[in-house]
Amino acid sequence: MQRRHWLAIASATLAAAAAPALAQGYPNKVVKLVVPFAPGGTTDIVARVISEPLGKALGQSVIVENKAGGGGVIGATQTARATPDGYELGVATVSTTAANPAINPKIPYNPVTDFTPIVNIAATPNVIAVHPSFPAKDYKGFVAELKKNPGKYSYSSSGTGGIGHLQMELYKSLSGTFVTHIPYRGAGPALNDTVAGQVPMIFDNLPSALPFIKENRLVPIVVAAPQRLKELPNVPTFKEVGLEPVNRMAYYGIYGPKGLPKEVVDKIHDGVVKALQDPAVRRRIEDTGSLVVANKPDEFAAQIKAEYDVYKKVVDSARLKLD
The missing domain is CATH 3.40.190.10 (Periplasmic binding protein-like II)
Incomplete structure (x- = not known):
């Protein structure tokens, strides 16, 4: 028992030591950005505007994958269940992190605890x-x-x-x-x-x-x-x-599964901020009628929770139910 106990401690220590090392080499392969809706919508537009300059900032390609269905739930669930290594991220929207979870009791994830918020790219009317x-x-x-x-x-x-x-x-x-x-x-x-x-x-x-x-x-x-x-x-x-x-605006941000190492979160966040400093990228977003946000991870996390709370109150007070 004692030997097993020490082996468990040793394994945990090695894993903890390895995480920063892995994060320091991040990314060393293609990063996938999952859009939880079909091509052509705003979520897809924002993802494709940011993916190329983010890839340049990270030094690796960022590819967009559309995973539609369930009002965004299928794609969001894929992000929640992804390996927390930063190679599969998702686009966070009000639909997937607030509206849908507020009205649908069968959502297979918790929008507040099952993700690692990284940055809100833009707010849109x-x-x-x-x-x-x-x-x-x-x-x-x-x-x-x-x-x-x-x-x-x-x-x-x-x-x-x-x-x-x-x-x-x-x-x-x-x-x-x-x-x-x-x-x-x-x-x-x-x-x-x-x-x-x-x-x-x-x-x-x-x-x-x-x-x-x-x-x-x-x-x-x-x-x-x-x-x-x-x-x-x-x-x-x-x-x-x-x-x-x-009179509420939408948001489009990047998040990953819970447990993303801080070093990975920081690299992605800084990459998005750097991409949004490019006047051409900002213009492409602002030309859609959107406002560039680029907030910090903890600010985006607070925003997601606040928006979910708002829509939960809306659903409860108006007694809204799925069709």
Whole structure:
């Protein structure tokens, strides 16, 4: 027994000593960044903007892998279960770390304890946009049309339990309207069907919807943002229309599984910060309507917990349930 006890201590000591050594050589192979949604949405856009300059900063390629399904749960679960060595990271979103866990009791991970937050890359506004064939083109007409025809219309989102779903359900409960939810496997497919007119409206993150808005293929109705956006100066915020609880922005950050060595976390964090110091990279993010954040790991961890707490209260007070 004594010998086994000392062997256990020796093994633990060797493992603890080896971790910093492994971290010092990090990375010595390709790093994978898992996007928990299909290509074409905001999460995918932000990941692909940051992956190349982050790879240059780290000295190894960073490849993006899309793992869609379950409103982001499948991809997030893969990140939570990854080996904590820094070679498989994930893009953290409000959908995967706050909205979905708040409404879905079957989520197989704890958003607060099962990840290692590293950095929030950007905060992005959200928007309700309609197909040009929709009878209303401004907020007043939009809400009047919905109230006049409860149940007639449907909306698309990036998936059940995602931020688009939960914020729209909150909007419905506060505005006294009813619209049917049509979930997709990411914002890309949801946008495609909305732009094609198969679904009359979408609740989406602005970066993925903005190109279609600029091309007049979608009409913006109301945005979740601190103030009116320079890209959409005539579109009111949810706060302006008296619905401040809906006026919440999304975030897009990088996290890994719990237990990532601090040295690895620091290298990834510093690599992202360095990438975001490049004016061209910042411009690509800001041109989508997003705001560059680049906060510290503990700040991002606190942000994730705070956002989860907010959406849990929203779900509980409004008694929201999955369809």
